[in-house]
Amino acid sequence: xxxxxxxxxxxxxxxxxxxxxxxxxxxxxxxxxxxxxxxxxxxxxxxxxxxxxxxxxxxxxxxxxxxxxxxxxxxxxxxxxxxxxxxxxxxxxxxxxxxxxxxxxxxxxxxxxxxxxxxxxxxxxxxxxxxxxxxxxxxxxxxxxxxxxxxxxxxxxxxxxxxxxxxxxxxxxxxxxxxxxxxxxxxxxxxxxxxxxxxxxxxxxxxxxxxxxxxxxxxxxxxxxxxxxxxxxxxxxxxxxxxxxxxxxxxxxxxxxxxxxxxxxxxxxxxxxxxxxxxxxx
Ligand code: PAF
Numbered sequence: 001x002x003x004x005x006x007x008x009x010x011x012x013x014x015x016x017x018x019x020x021x022x023x024x025x026x027x028x029x030x031x032x033x034x035x036x037x038x039x040x041x042x043x044x045x046x047x048x049x050x051x052x053x054x055x056x057x058x059x060x061x062x063x064x065x066x067x068x069x070x071x072x073x074x075x076x077x078x079x080x081x082x083x084x085x086x087x088x089x090x091x092x093x094x095x096x097x098x099x100x101x102x103x104x105x106x107x108x109x110x111x112x113x114x115x116x117x118x119x120x121x122x123x124x125x126x127x128x129x130x131x132x133x134x135x136x137x138x139x140x141x142x143x144x145x146x147x148x149x150x151x152x153x154x155x156x157x158x159x160x161x162x163x164x165x166x167x168x169x170x171x172x173x174x175x176x177x178x179x180x181x182x183x184x185x186x187x188x189x190x191x192x193x194x195x196x197x198x199x200x201x202x203x204x205x206x207x208x209x210x211x212x213x214x215x216x217x218x219x220x221x222x223x224x225x226x227x228x229x230x231x232x233x234x235x236x237x238x239x240x241x242x243x244x245x246x247x248x249x250x251x252x253x254x255x256x257x258x259x260x261x262x263x264x265x266x267x268x269x270x271x272x273x274x275x276x277x278x279x280x281x282x
Contacts, residue, residue, distance in 0.1 A: 001079070001082060001083045001087055001088060001089070001090065002088070002089050002090070003079060003089075003090040003091075003092060004089065004090070004091055004092075005091075005092055005093055005094065005097065006093065006097055007093065007097065007140050010052075010089070010091050010140060010141065011140070013089060014050070014052070014089075014141065014142070017049070017050040017088075020049075021049075022048070022049035022050040023047070023048045023049050023050070023144045023145070024048055024049075024050050024051075024052065024141065024142065024143045024144050024145075025044035025045070025047055025048025025050065025051045025052070025143055025144065025145045025146070025147065026044070026051075026052050026053075026054065026137065026138070026141045026143035026145070026146040026147070027040045027041050027044050027051065027052070027053045027054070027087075027146070027147050028053075028054045028056075028133075028134055028137050028146065028148070029053060029054060029055055030055065030056065030057045030058065030071065030188070031055040031056075031057065031072070031073060031074060031075065031078050031092075031188075032071070032072040032073070032074050032078070032188040032191070033074075033077070033078045033081050033082070034178070034186045034187075034188065035178050035186060036149055036151065036177070036178035036185075036186035036187070037053075037081075037149075038081060038082075038085045039175055039176075039178055040147045040148070040149055040175050041053055041082065041085045041086075041087050041147075042085060042086075043147050043173060043175045044145065044146075044147045044173075045085075045086055045087075047145045047147070047171075047173060048143075048144060048145055050088045050089065051086075051087050051088050051089070052087075052088065052089040052090075052091055052141050052143065053082055053087050053089070053090055053091070054090075054091040054092070054093075054137055054141070055075065055078055055090060055091070055092040056091075056092065056093055056098060056133070056137075057071050057073065058098075058129060058130070058133040059095055059099075059103060059129075060099070060103055060106065060108075060128070060129030060132055060133060061125075061126050061127075061128075061129030061130045061133065062126075062129070063123055063124070063125065063126065066123075067189075067192075071188075072188065072191065075092055078090070091137075091140070091141070098133070098136065106132065107132075108128050108131075108132045109128070109131040109132045109135045109162060109166075110128050110131065111127065111131045111158045111161050111162045111165070114154070114157050114158050114161050114250075114251055115127035115128070115131070115154075115158050117244070117251065118154050118242055118244060118246075118251065118264050118266070119154050119155075119266060119275065120154065121242070122241050122242065122266060122273075127154070127155070127158050130155055130158065130159075131158055131159070131162050134146075134159055134162070135162060135166070135168075138168060138170060143170055144169075144170065144171065145170065145171040145172075145173060146159075146170055146171070146172055146173070147173045147174075147175055148172065148173075148174060148175070149174070149175055149177065149178075150174045150175060150176055150177050150277075151177040151178075151185050151186075151187065151275070151276065151277070152275070153262060153264060153277040153279075154251060154264065156172070156174050157251055159172055160172050177276070177277075179205065180202075182202040182205075183202045183205030183206065183209070184198075184201045184202045184204070184205060185204075185205065185274075185275075185276045187274060187275075189272055189273070189274060190274070192271070192272040193269060193270075193272055194270065197269040197270055197272065200236055200237050200238060200269060201269055201274060203232065203233060203236040203238065204233065204238070204265055204267055204274060204276050205276060205278075206232075207229040207232045207233055207243070207265065208229075208263050208265060208276060208277070208278040209278065210228075210229065210232070211225050211226075211228075211229050211245065211263050211278070212263060212278045212279075212280045215245070215261055215263075215280045215282065216280055216282065218282070220256040222245040222253070222254050225245060226243050226244065226245060229243050229263075229265070230243050233265075233267050237269070238267040238268065238269055239267060239268040239269075240265070240266075240267045241266035241267055241268060241273060242264065242265070242266050243263070243264075243265045243266075243267075244263070244264045244265075245261055245262075245263050246261070246262055246263075246264060247260065247261065247262075248260035248261060248262040248279055251264070258282075259281060259282050260279065260280075260281055260282075261279065261280045261281075261282065262277055262278070262279045262280075263277060263278050263279075263280070264277045265277065
């Protein structure tokens with residue numbers, strides 16, 4: 001496995017892989033890798049001959065009061081995990097390499113509508129930062145296929161829309177959420193939880209499951225189901241940010257006739273904000 005830090009090195013390396021006719025896969029990450037990320041790499045390895053995992057904590061997608069400075073940077077550990085998984089290339093650029101003229105002067109990619117609401121409402125500018133850096137990574141790597149986790153359901157929808165609207169010749173593959181035994185979705189931010197918060201956290205998945213079961217049984221009073229779930233989260237000591245039942249394709253509020261529904265949830269446990277989702281076909 002090779003690790004490169006510059007776009008020049010990356011392109012030279014990828015050129016040699018392309019000359020051998022390799023199909024290139026990309027797994028964009030911010031590092032601090034867990035088994036959920038490794039499952040994305042495994043999925044990419046099924047779809048491509050050469051897999052590039054990028055590790056870049058993207059300053060553009062963090063708000064002023066968010067955890068950019070404290071976000072864990074664990075390159076050594078990440079390299080070991082990626083090597084064991086069979087990943088071929090790690091691309092770990094510096095902020096100066098990605099944004100040589102600084103963030104203020106950076107051209108941005110904005111994906112309207114689908115970026116709005118849910119995390120987009122709670123984290124203004126977040127998805128502009130994501131779509132900008134992902135489109136830049138796509139230009140740097142020029143992958144044939146890119147794999148993203150379904151845990152970030154809205155992010156995946158934003159990327160799919162961007163790729164469609166900008167005619168990017170890249171196949172986007174979603175990979176299922178990895179969960180702990182008690183249902184908690186694997187996330188780099190779980191590491192911020194205290195022991196007690198870690199015990200409270202699975203209630204998010206329990207609430208999602210209860211709502212999904214009710215939807216599966218045909219319940220269509222979405223507002224009542226959302227209110228019930230938020231109450232459950234509050235009673236367990238969490239601070240719900242949003243809990244929305246949406247049409248899985250548009251991410252707009254669900255309508256009784258919709259058949260593919262997704263429940264999108266975000267909640268704070270202390271200062272840690274966790275997100276999760278569950279989809280239901282009716
Ligand atoms: O999901 C993430 O880790 C990030 O949002 C991504 C896609 C790597 C862009 O920085």
